Amino acid sequence: MTTFAIGVDLGGTNLRIAAVDSTGKTLEKITTSTEVARGRDQVIDEMCAAIQQITIQQTGAGELAGIGIGVPGIIEMQTGMLHESPNLPGWHNYPVRDEIERRLQTAVVLENDANAAALGEKWLGAAAGVDDMCMFTLGTGVGGGLVLQGKIWHGMTGMAGELGHTNVEPEGHPCKCGSRGCLEQYASATAVKRLAQEAIASGTAPHMANALKQDVEFTSKKIFDLAMQGDAQARGIFERVGKALGTVIADMVNIFNFPMYVVGGGVASAWDAFAPSMLETIGRNSFVYRNTAPYVNAAAGDAGGASVHGTIITRALLGSDAGLIGAARLPMIAGKANAPEAELKRA
Numbered sequence: 203m204t205t206f207a208i209g210v211d212l213g214g215t216n217l218r219i220a221a222v223d224s225t226g227k228t229l230e231k232i233t234t235s236t237e238v239a240r241g242r243d244q245v246i247d248e249m250c251a252a253i254q255q256i257t258i259q260q261t262g263a264g265e266l267a268g269i270g271i272g273v274p275g276i277i278e279m280q281t282g283m284l285h286e287s288p289n290l291p292g293w294h295n296y297p298v299r300d301e302i303e304r305r306l307q308t309a310v311v312l313e314n315d316a317n318a319a320a321l322g323e324k325w326l327g328a329a330a331g332v333d334d335m336c337m338f339t340l341g342t343g344v345g346g347g348l349v350l351q352g353k354i355w356h357g358m359t360g361m362a363g364e365l366g367h368t369n370v371e372p373e374g375h376p377c378k379c380g381s382r383g384c385l386e387q388y389a390s391a392t393a394v395k396r397l398a399q400e401a402i403a404s405g406t407a408p409h410m411a412n413a414l415k416q417d418v419e420f421t422s423k424k425i426f427d428l429a430m431q432g433d434a435q436a437r438g439i440f441e442r443v444g445k446a447l448g449t450v451i452a453d454m455v456n457i458f459n460f461p462m463y464v465v466g467g468g469v470a471s472a473w474d475a476f477a478p479s480m481l482e483t484i485g486r487n488s489f490v491y492r493n494t495a496p497y498v499n500a501a502a503g504d505a506g507g508a509s510v511h512g513t514i515i516t517r518a519l520l521g522s523d524a525g526l527i528g529a530a531r532l533p534m535i536a537g538k539a540n541a542p543e544a545e546l547k548r549a
């Protein structure tokens with residue numbers, strides 16, 4: 203009998219839910235807004251109602267394997283507690299997993315949203331078939347996830363992989379985590395906007411100031427568009443994004459010697475603007491990278507075509523669905539401690 207699972211991506215703005223079967227096919231997907239301001243219990247109520255509805259609609263799709271939920275914040279894996287989440291005020295030390303299990307009477311696996319995204323890319327995205335990788339999610343903040351031997355690396359309590367809070371400038375911009383100069387302060391959408399505002403305030407970017415005056419939303423996408431149109435200050439901002447990201451990836455390459463590093467999240471769509479400085483920084487800072495640089499092997503491709511070997515640094519493939527797909531994957535592999543993803547991947 204086929205099985206399916208429900209994946210939930212609980213963000214500070216959107217709540218997304220999908221039913222995904224064990225082959226990776228998305229059966230149904232819904233998106234609603236998360237009305238965080240209405241309080242935790244209201245959000246949980248609405249989430250549980252939506253999960254129940256989608257489960258009933260998919261009863262013909264086989265047996266429900268469970269529910270996986272990706273949440274932004276610091277999680278304690280053993281207890282399913284959310285310790286700290288800047289996007290979910292009022293959820294501090296809240297037993298999210300137990301509360302949802304109690305209401306739905308179904309097994310729930312809780313995971314950090316960036317870890318879930320890494321698992322999604324590892325299952326069906328850029329890292330399919332790769333057992334050791336890490337993923338950076340460049341969004342409002344910067345999330346990170348490590349996959350070692352096919353499984354998410356949780357560390358002692360489940361808080362490992364906070365790549366957004368690795369340091370790129372010891373005396374840099376203050377971070378809400380309490381440190382200064384974290385990657386998140388230079389490579390998130392929030393950072394791109396801040397760097398643009400700083401450039402405008404300094405008076406060195408009149409063209410950008412003019413262009414953004416007409417943009418009420420003032421998005422990082424707009425700054426990317428300016429960069430691609432050749433605006434020097436906008437290009438400089440994305441060069442800084444690339445340099446910060448490259449600094450951390452170079453360290454990761456030196457530490458882990460992984461075969462793949464995946465960059466996803468909304469800011470990854472500005473890849474063309476930041477990738478050159480990112481790759482230049484990695485090449486300069488990491489001697490392991492220089493000794494494992496990617497090369498094309500024309501003879502050894504899986505389907506007889508060319509394939510790339512060596513250290514691969516690439517864009518994510520699943521877009522905003524990575525966390526949702528990864529969340530649905532969680533209950534499918536839960537408890538299978540010795541069954542790494544590689545054995546479960548699609549033929």
Ligand SMILES: [Zn+2]
Pocket residue numbers: 366367377378379380381382384386
């Ligand atoms: Zn930080």
